[in-house]
Amino acid sequence: MVDFIDPRLIEHARKYSQLRMFSKGEVVRFGTEYWQCLVPHGYEAGEIHLPGVKAWREAEIIPWEPNLEWEKNQVCSYNEQFYQFLDEPEPAESSESNPDDGVVSVNEDDSDIEEEPTAPNPPVEEPVLTPEEDDRWGLIGEYSEELEYDYSENARDYVVAEGTVFYPVLNPNPDKLVEGVNITRDDPRNANIVAHMSRIALYHLHSIISPTNISETRRWAYEDSIQWLYNASKFKINPQLPRKREHDSCMPKVDWACATFQRDYDPNENAWLI
Numbered sequence: 303m304v305d306f307i308d309p310r311l312i313e314h315a316r317k318y319s320q321l322r323m324f325s326k327g328e329v330v331r332f333g334t335e336y337w338q339c340l341v342p343h344g345y346e347a348g349e350i351h352l353p354g355v356k357a358w359r360e361a362e363i364i365p366w367e368p369n370l371e372w373e374k375n376q377v378c379s380y381n382e383q384f385y386q387f388l389d390e391p392e393p394a395e396s397s398e399s400n401p402d403d404g405v406v407s408v409n410e411d412d413s414d415i416e417e418e419p420t421a422p423n424p425p426v427e428e429p430v431l432t433p434e435e436d437d438r439w440g441l442i443g444e445y446s447e448e449l450e451y452d453y454s455e456n457a458r459d460y461v462v463a464e465g466t467v468f469y470p471v472l473n474p475n476p477d478k479l480v481e482g483v484n485i486t487r488d489d490p491r492n493a494n495i496v497a498h499m500s501r502i503a504l505y506h507l508h509s510i511i512s513p514t515n516i517s518e519t520r521r522w523a524y525e526d527s528i529q530w531l532y533n534a535s536k537f538k539i540n541p542q543l544p545r546k547r548e549h550d551s552c553m554p555k556v557d558w559a560c561a562t563f564q565r566d567y568d569p570n571e572n573a574w575l576i
Contacts, residue, residue, distance in 0.1 A: 357472040375458040384442040385433040498527040
C-alpha cells in the first residue's frame with residue numbers, strides 16, 4: 303500500500319486494462335479504487351498483474367531436523383532444496399513385554415536355586431532418513447507456465463519460485479481464449495489515423511460516384527486531413543500517436559520532435575487533434 307499519491311495522478315488516472323503497459327509510479331483506476339504501479343509490467347512484457355489480486359501465497363518453510371514431528375503438507379528445506387511432507391508418520395508398534403522377563407523359576411530338583419532375571423533386549427535404533435531418502439517426503443518442483451495447479455483449499459500444490467515456496471489460493475491457470483466469452487475483438491489501429499484515412503477514402507469515393515457534386519464539408523475534411531498528414535510528416539505538429547514502450551521500464555520512448563512553438567497539447571486547444 304502506498305502512503306501518499308499525488309492528487310494530480312489520481313485526477314488523470316485511466317481505467318485499468320490488461321492490454322496496456324504500466325510504468326513505475328503510474329496510477330490507474332480499478333473499480334472504485336486507485337492503484338499505483340510499483341514494478342513495471344504489462345501485456346507486451348508478458349506479465350499481467352491485476353491490482354490487489356494475489357493468486358499465490360508464500361508458504362512457511364522449516365529447516366529439516368531429524369527429531370521433529372512433521373504434519374502433512376508441511377514444507378522443509380534440506381540441501382538447498384524444498385520438500386513437502388506427504389503422509390503422517392506411521393504409528394510405532396508397541397513392544398510386547400516378555401512374560402518370562404524377571405520371573406523366578408524354581409528348579410524341581412533344588413528349590414533353593416533361583417535363576418537370575420534375564421536383561422531386556424535393548425531397543426533397536428531405527429536409521430534416520432533424510433527427505434532425500436524418505437518416501438514420505440516429496441521434492442517440490444519449479445514453477446512452470448505449462449502446468450495446471452490445484453488451488454482448492456487443502457490441496458497445497460507447492461511450487462518453487464525466486465528461491466522460496468508458494469501455493470495457489472486463487473486460480474492461477476491461464477484460460478482458453480474463447481471469443482465472446484472472455485475476449486472481444488477490438489481495432490488495434492490508432493483512432494486518429496483511422497479518422498483521417500476514412501475522410502480521404504470518403505472523398506475519393508464521392509469523386510468516383512459523383513465528381514461534380516462533392517459536398518463542401520467532405521472537401522474541407524479531405525483538405526484538413528491532407529494538411530494534417532503533411533504537417534505530421536514534417537514534424538511540424540505532434541501527431542499524438544502512442545510511442546512504443548521500453549521493455550525493461552515500460553516507459554514510453556522519446557516523444558516526437560516537433561518544429562512548432564506550441565507548448566500545450568490539450569485536445570481542446572490543439573487544432574490538429576480530432
